[in-house]
Amino acid sequence: xxxxxxxxxxxxxxxxxxxxxxxxxxxxxxxxxxxxxxxxxxxxxxxxxxxxxxxxxxxxxxxxxxxxxxxxxxxxxxxxxxxxxxxxxxxxxxxxxxxxxxxxxxxxxxxxxxxxxxxxxxxxxxxxxxxxxxxxxxxxxxxxxxxxxxxxxxxxxxxxxxxxxxxxxxxxxxxxxxxxxxxxxxxxxxxxxxxxxxxxxxxxxxxxxxxxxxxxxxxxxxxxxxxxxxxxxxxxxxxxxxxxxxxxxxxxxxxxxxxxxxxxxxx
Numbered sequence: 001x002x003x004x005x006x007x008x009x010x011x012x013x014x015x016x017x018x019x020x021x022x023x024x025x026x027x028x029x030x031x032x033x034x035x036x037x038x039x040x041x042x043x044x045x046x047x048x049x050x051x052x053x054x055x056x057x058x059x060x061x062x063x064x065x066x067x068x069x070x071x072x073x074x075x076x077x078x079x080x081x082x083x084x085x086x087x088x089x090x091x092x093x094x095x096x097x098x099x100x101x102x103x104x105x106x107x108x109x110x111x112x113x114x115x116x117x118x119x120x121x122x123x124x125x126x127x128x129x130x131x132x133x134x135x136x137x138x139x140x141x142x143x144x145x146x147x148x149x150x151x152x153x154x155x156x157x158x159x160x161x162x163x164x165x166x167x168x169x170x171x172x173x174x175x176x177x178x179x180x181x182x183x184x185x186x187x188x189x190x191x192x193x194x195x196x197x198x199x200x201x202x203x204x205x206x207x208x209x210x211x212x213x214x215x216x217x218x219x220x221x222x223x224x225x226x227x228x229x230x231x232x233x234x235x236x237x238x239x240x241x242x243x244x245x246x247x248x249x250x251x252x253x254x255x256x257x258x259x260x261x262x263x264x265x266x267x
Contacts, residue, residue: 004076008033008043011071011078032081040081041070049077051114055199058174064101065185065193082193086186092217094191095184096224099207105174110134112200121248123177125200131170134202136162139241146248151258155244158237158267165237165265170228172201178242179207181215205231209238236261 005016014035021031030044044052050072056079059066067080088095111134112125124142128134136159144152144159158165176183177198185192205227211217212235240261246254 003074004043004045007073007076008035008041008078010073011076012039012041014039033078042067042079042081044077044079045075047075048117049075051116052197053077054114055112055116055197058105058199059102059176059194059197062101062105062174064098065191067193067195080193082185082195083187084185084192086188086190086192088181088184088186088215090189091184091186091191092221093224094186094189096221098191098194099204099225102175102207103171103173103204105201107172107174107201110172110200110202111138116198118178118198118245119249121245123198130168131172131203132162132166132168135166135237135241136160140244143244143248147244148255151255154262154267155240155258158240158262158265161267162237166234167203167228170203170205173204175199175202175204175206177202177206177210179210180213181211203238205234206238209235210242213239213242236264240265 009015012035014037016033017036018034019031020034021029029046030042033041033043035041053069053072056066056069060068065082067082070078070080072078109127109129110131111127113127115125116123124138126138128138140155140159140162144156147155176194177200178196179194183196184194204225208222208225208227208231240258243254243257243261247258
């Protein structure tokens with residue numbers, strides 16, 4: 001704890017008064033930190049916080065609420081502490097606006113200049129010029145060696161078929177990459193910030209799909225996003241990546257969700 005406090009004090013220029021660990025922490029831990037000068041900040045530790053810092057700084061470039069990066073020191077990331085007095089239930093319209101803001105950041109290639117990691121699982125981000133190929137290789141086939149043989153074979157068949165399921169060259173926009181209710185902060189009826197990005201440049205439908213893994217957005221939210229023709233049919237392919245992650249992180253209790261998405265896609 002002393003090393004953590006020292007890093008925070010170096011970044012913030014004030015001594016640490018108290019730590020409040022956030023609940024959960026199955027993938028990454030974080031704490032609200034009260035400084036002696038009265039400010040509060042959020043601190044995260046780990047081997048890839050430098051990558052997260054880069055993603056957050058990219059988010060800052062968009063007209064999308066996000067916490068400012070205050071500094072990074074010795075694998076400790078300190079970010080702005082945002083207000084969280086509201087509920088996503090009252091902020092779907094604001095979230096749609098926030099995602100439109102992300103579309104203001106566009107690129108020429110799919111991916112990110114660094115790989116990321118969620119605990120022991122590498123998130124492969126090597127750039128690719130073909131979106132269907134990116135999704136097949138970086139989000140599906142990479143998991144096959146870690147899956148049971150029959151399930152892995154089904155995922156391989158789906159990956160082979162990606163050119164006929166996903167578009168090859170949609171507009172490459174900045175996506176959060178792991179957008180679910182736990183990574184969305186609300187204050188009143190507005191989004192105060194998107195946190196914990198697993199971000200890269202990709203298809204905007206990715207974030208819409210991840211929001212249907214554990215959350216239930218209203219129809220007006222999807223209408224406001226103005227997604228491309230056929231987006232609903234592509235959602236299972238995008239959700240599948242999150243379920244594969246959960247199988248690798250938390251075990252076979254998530255296998256039925258993987259199988260459900262494969263069934264929906266005909267594989």
